[in-house]
Amino acid sequence: MEKKSIKGKAHYVYDDIDEFKAHHPNRVVKPDWRDSDEGDWVFSxxxxxxxxxxxSKSVKHPNDRKNYTYAKGWVRTIVGSFINRYTTKMDTDFSSHPNRYTFSKSINNTGRRVKERxxxxxxxxxxATNIVVGMGAVDAYKKAYSELSSNSARKKATILLKQERVMxxxxKSVLDIAKSLGIDHEYVLSKLKNLADYSEDDNIILQSTKELGKIVGTAGNTVKQKDVGLLGVFQGFSPDEIEGATRDNKQITSISLEDK
Known part of the structure; x- marks a missing residue:
């Protein structure tokens, strides 16, 4: 008999029917795991x-392979996961299944593969595109990966958002959209300058001046380059504050022209 635990709950693999009956005298063991249901005890x-x-009665897998297409579904035991086909052999060798949540016997840690890619x-x-167009991270993941579980999507989306290549x-997608809208660094600088020059709020003036300093390199060497750019320069400003500064600038310019 062998034992492994999942989230603190013990699951067993019994060596023979006598050992099984000693622990489960009233339970039946199904002879064919391919025609059994969740919770059944079966012979491997x-x-x-x-x-x-x-x-599961179906296989949802990103790879379009024949052994997935023609499978009746899949099953999972404490040992591993197995495609439900008549040619599939279910074994109970833990050493052959480093990751019980995949069909592969060679994939050890799918999370590590995501991080090393x-x-x-x-x-x-x-x-990434779903994120840029305004979807939340959970919905963006669910749509991209056809994930049904919100809890699973939340965990996996969090992992993706920590990967530099994904960010x-x-x-890149944000910059492409910004470019198509005519938003570039000159535009951003002009908006920040308006805030610094014409806002009546001292805090906004100070913050916008700091942001300008970051962009032109006068804020010191402690500023991280990743914080500077179209994604970061307007952090802390509301759309109303930005629009208000622009409106104030137009009014002042108009008054100056009338005086002339």
């Missing part, structure tokens, strides 16, 4: 007894 193809912790994938690019893709 290597002759041991294990419980089906999860049973250098280039954005098609799904990551779609996720660069998001910023």
């Amino acid at each position: 193809d290597d002759g041991r007894i294990v419980q089906l912790l999860k049973v 250098k280039n954005v994938t098609r799904k990551e690019r779609e996720f 660069k893709e998001i910023e």
Whole structure:
């Protein structure tokens, strides 16, 4: 008998029917795991007894492979996950399944693969686009990855947003949109200058002056370059404050022209 735990709950693999009956005298063991339901105890193809912790009648997988297309679904035990096909052999060798949540016997840590990847994938690019057009992170992930669980989407979206390549893709998309709208650094500088010159709020004047200092390099070496750019220069200013400063500038300019 072997034991492994998931979230503090113990799950067992029994070596034979006698050992199983000693612990579960009233339970039945199904002979074919492919036709069994979630929670059933079944015989594995290597002759041991294990419980089906999860049973799905379909396979949703990003790779369009024949063994997924023609599968009846999949099952998960405490040992690993198995595609439900007549050719699939369910074993109970823990050493052959470093990650019980994948069908592969070679993938150890999918989270590590996400973190070590250098280039954005098609799904990551779609996720970034969804973020840029205004979706929340959870909905952006659910749409890009066809994820149904909001809880799972929240966790995975958080991981993606910590990856530099994904954030660069998001910023690139923002810059592309900004460019199409005629927003560039000259535009941003002019807006900040308006705030510094014409706002009646001393705090806004001070903050806008600091932001101008960051852009032109007079704020010292402690400023991180990533904080400077179209994504960061207006942090702390509301749209009303920016629009108000621009409106004040126009009024002052108009008065000056009339005086002349």
